[in-house]
Amino acid sequence: MKSGTAETAKIAPKKMSPPQTSADLKAQVMAMHNSFSKRMKQIASYVLDRPEELAFETLAVFSERSGVQPSAIVRFAKALGYSGASQMQKVIRDGLLASNMTLGYGERVRQFNKKVGQASSTGGADILAEYVDADSLSLQNLKETTSADDVSAAVARIIAADTLYIVGFRRAFPVAAYLAYSFQKMGKPTIFIEGVGGFSQSQTRTIRPVDIMLAVSYQPSAEETLACAEIAHQNGAPIISITDSIVNPIARMSVQAFQVRESEVRAFRSLTASLCLGQTLVVGYAFASAEADGL
Numbered sequence: 001m002k003s004g005t006a007e008t009a010k011i012a013p014k015k016m017s018p019p020q021t022s023a024d025l026k027a028q029v030m031a032m033h034n035s036f037s038k039r040m041k042q043i044a045s046y047v048l049d050r051p052e053e054l055a056f057e058t059l060a061v062f063s064e065r066s067g068v069q070p071s072a073i074v075r076f077a078k079a080l081g082y083s084g085a086s087q088m089q090k091v092i093r094d095g096l097l098a099s100n101m102t103l104g105y106g107e108r109v110r111q112f113n114k115k116v117g118q119a120s121s122t123g124g125a126d127i128l129a130e131y132v133d134a135d136s137l138s139l140q141n142l143k144e145t146t147s148a149d150d151v152s153a154a155v156a157r158i159i160a161a162d163t164l165y166i167v168g169f170r171r172a173f174p175v176a177a178y179l180a181y182s183f184q185k186m187g188k189p190t191i192f193i194e195g196v197g198g199f200s201q202s203q204t205r206t207i208r209p210v211d212i213m214l215a216v217s218y219q220p221s222a223e224e225t226l227a228c229a230e231i232a233h234q235n236g237a238p239i240i241s242i243t244d245s246i247v248n249p250i251a252r253m254s255v256q257a258f259q260v261r262e263s264e265v266r267a268f269r270s271l272t273a274s275l276c277l278g279q280t281l282v283v284g285y286a287f288a289s290a291e292a293d294g295l
Helices: 004-011 022-035 038-049 051-055 059-066 070-079 085-098 100-118 124-145 148-160 170-185 200-204 223-234 249-253 272-292
Strands: 164-167 190-193 212-217 239-243 256-259
Touching (some): 022 038, 051 085, 148 272, 164 170, 164 200, 170 212, 170 272, 200 223, 249 256
Parallel strands (some): 164 190, 212 239, 239 256
């Protein structure tokens, strides 16, 4: 008969090997995301969407800013196979240092937030200047992180689709409304799922695999947007999403997801980058469709 120690050794789970690169770390977090607790998902959002805030601060400073206890960050790191949080931070930091583009944006945002935090004046001109500066950072980041190939691929998908369904609620509603108005003006058969009377899901049920959905959603996802995206996904229709997080449930259902990082000033978030991306898709569609028609 085998000893208890031998039996324990036999059934003990194999320790996970920690990811050695930032790309591998993000892939592992994405793979495990559905199994994370609410607190773990909060930490995951920083690793995936705002890594610079975790990589270059002490646990104490990061904890104060994020509201996440240092012990939770350590548990998160260990769940990924690391011996502690500092080892995970180093992997994230090395990845950022290898990508000066991402690092530069994160550093500029930190400097801007520090400047705003020290500002004593809250007059109209000062607030305007803060938003102009913050939106400029957001637009520059959009330019650096969105490739021409990504835009061309999205435009090609929209052109190929019979009908374009557009959805976005709450903070995303103005962006969705602009997209619907603009694509309709460009002659694209478009259905704007505005949800009047609570009929958002009913408006979506006619979507087919030959159609396409353009969904705008920010964390936490509006229930209405998520429900419509799920219907489109179940019906076999492709989804293009504009979102602030790659772990947004809608992004995970999408054939193509654009991640935008909107500016935030005094707890109010802008929509400038999302609207700029929307304008890019609309104008790109106008030129591409005209070229296809031989105009």
